[in-house]
Amino acid sequence: MIDRALPEVLRGRGYRVTPQRVLVREILQRSAGHLSAQDVHAAVQARLPGVELSTIYRVLELFVRLGLVAKSDLGEGRAVYEWCPEHAAHHHLICEHCGGVTHFGSPRLGALIAAECAAVHFEPRDVDLAVAGTCRQCRSASG
Ligand SMILES: [Zn+2]
Ligand SMILES: [Zn+2]
Secondary structure, eight states: HHHHHHHHHHHHOOOOOOOOHHHHHHHHHHHHOOOOOHHHHHHHHHHSTTOOOOHHHHHHHHHHHTTTTTEEEOSSSSSSEEOTTTTTSSSEEEEEEOOEEEEOHHHHHHHHHHHHHHHHTTTOOOOOOEEEEHHHHHHHHHO
């Protein structure tokens, strides 16, 4: 259903449906994980040679603005992108031992952040939480 939704979302917001945009969407959806712009660029190049990295950045940033893609900093010094049209429950737990990344989030957390922002008259656009620590597997391995 998302396949049909992308052209509708783009056209509905006044954006053209280009091969690059369709391909970036497909790559992010298929990977079901966190990709850097360089990762996406390499995958696009395999299918559409000659596409510039700057084009990939523009497509990714457009998808972020449209709420289709979550952009996160997982502490690797570069942003990663992930197909996430729901934009719900998208925070990260990052294990400092194995590098494993787990998603977490809840409506309660979202409501709490919204309330705290409202208290200081701040309009939140995006929330990107990363919690560093030790995952269950690494805890049991060491304990
Ligand atoms: Zn993620
Ligand atoms: Zn771990």
